[in-house]
Amino acid sequence: MTTDHYIVLSAVLFSLGAFGMLFRRNAIVVFMCVELMLNASNLAFVAFARMHGNLEGQVFAFFTMVVAAAEVVVGLAIIVAIFRTRRSASVDEPSLLRF
């Protein structure tokens, strides 16, 4: 298992997350795709940290987790609020903020 394997896995996970975020409409799924992208980048951080033998990447992974946790709190609250008003979890539905 070299670093390359981890990086390839990280890229695959990130691409899956990015495509899912762009093509799925359900807000919950989009949200999970965002988490997938964040954790893909975490994987890359940790892999590079192990390659270089230092701790910076690991620390960054912790920061990403904290940010992700905060994002979950805010994001889920928004999704629940939108669902309550529109009875739908589609991300295309709330598009009033436009020209």
Add this chain to the structure above:
Amino acid sequence: MGTSLLASATPTITYAPPEGVFTYLWLLIALPLLGAVFLLVMGNRTNAWGHYLATILPIGSFVLAVVMWLGLLAKPSEERGVIQHLWDWVIVGDFRANVGLQMDQLSMTFVLLITGVGSLIHIYSIGYMKDDPKRRLFFAYLNLFVAAMLLLVLADNYLLLYVGWEGVGLASYLLIGFWQYKPTAAAAAKKAFVVNRVGDFGLSVGIMLIFVTFGSVTFPDVFAQVGEADQSSLTWMEGPTPVSALIHAATMVTAGVYLIVRSNVIFDAAPTAQLLVVIVGAVTLIFGAIIGTAKDEIKKVLAGSTMSQIGYMILAAGLGPIGYVFAIFHLVNHGFFKANMFLGAGSVMHSFNNQEDMRRFGAIRTVMVITFVTFAAGWLAIMGVPPFSGFYSKDKIIEAALAQGWIPGLAAMIGAGITAFYMTRLFTMTFLGKARWTDDVHPHESPSVMTIPLIILGLLSAVSGFVLAWNGMIEKWLEPVTGFEHPEPPIPIPLISGITLVLVIVGALLAYQQYRRDVPVTAPTSVSPLTVAARKDLYGDAFNEAVFMRPGQYLTRALVWFDNRSIDGSLLAMGSATAGLSAAKLRKWQTGFSRSYAMSMLAGAFALFAIMLVVRL
């Protein structure tokens, strides 16, 4: 030199840290400053009693100054210098400026004059401003003026002196424009302010040059190095004084005299600057006197006279060690008799409903006896009639000027003759002759709060010259700071005094003959060109207007036009272009679909990534 009879041309004084009463040097300035700040901050709550507080504080400063004066007298004459370091002010690299106060014989003279005459003016103003709704404000400004003037004469370096200078400028602006609802007062204040800025410019350039040349702005440091310095740059030093002396004859210019005498070491090393100062002084004294002869408003005559007398002082200050002492001597005497006459004129105007046209006065001697008698003392003093004060100082200046050369000497003598003419004209038109009052005035003597300062100043105008000149007292007092040499005029001194006195009597008699009879109540229009010119301040204002004001106005107008058309125009064009473009095209990007935003973010990230790759390659 205390015991020696030989006078020294250069200063011999040494300075020491303060001890005893001199540790309270700062209090001299702090008292009136406190009054100004307190009255301004507390506002209308102090309306009822603020003016009493504002009067007591300068009196307190005066008492403190007298105590210090006695303290100075107790020391040997060369050890009368005190420097009090208060705190470090500006320290940038090699540049140091402290807030420090310096007390010596020269500063002491000014402090006594400022606090003494200043206190009398405060007392007088209690009566004069009795019915003014803004009286508290007036007293706050008066206190500010006294504090700034004290800072100016007590500063131990040029930068702090500049602060005092600006303070005096501000206070005189506020006081001149005090009745700002009158357009003339507002305009005069604005003019004084702008003209002071011209003087500031000269002074600030002078201070910068002093720092560049000597590496310090502290008086002792600068003076210690003058001998080694490049003297050509010193000629710039005269900048502030003549500029303001020519245009603005007020207390500020007394500050100019102080500045020259304080910087005597620098001026002694720069003969060109001294010559220029002498010329400016001579021209100013003649111009001021000529202007004084043609004015009909009593205060304007006195203003012209102030300009002329300051010309005398500047002339004397430019003469070097033979003149410094007499410049200060005349300044002190002038402080007494001019304050006396200005307050006397105010007393007259007070009972004439603020009229100031002398053609509407006349015969006031019968109704305002105290004002008449005290004014007479001032009148005799300014003409230089022995034994009144002006005789002692003006004669000395004429002697010193003659020792320097015939031209300044003759200018000073002729100036004395013209002075006698215009002062007698003023005196005759106001106090003698027939009454030409308008129907609505009922002249009466002013209240005693106004006449008592007049009486004190009248007495001082009468005796100050005699007392100070007694046994060369003023020379001995000031010599350690300014240096002193006896002037040696080419003709005997009694002859000079005699000729001057004859000129004075001739001038006075001419004026008396002409103005004791009927004076038309409107100014005659068919008069000589010289009179017309003198009525218009010898075209001084017209000159300033044409040379300084008009080009300045054109410049500002051109700049405004350029600003409107080019700068604002281009900005407006940019703004409307941006707005138009974004309104039409860019807003299409705001679709409202969060997935399209995510798409553009991803595309942006890829673009950045691609650019980074390309740049690395």
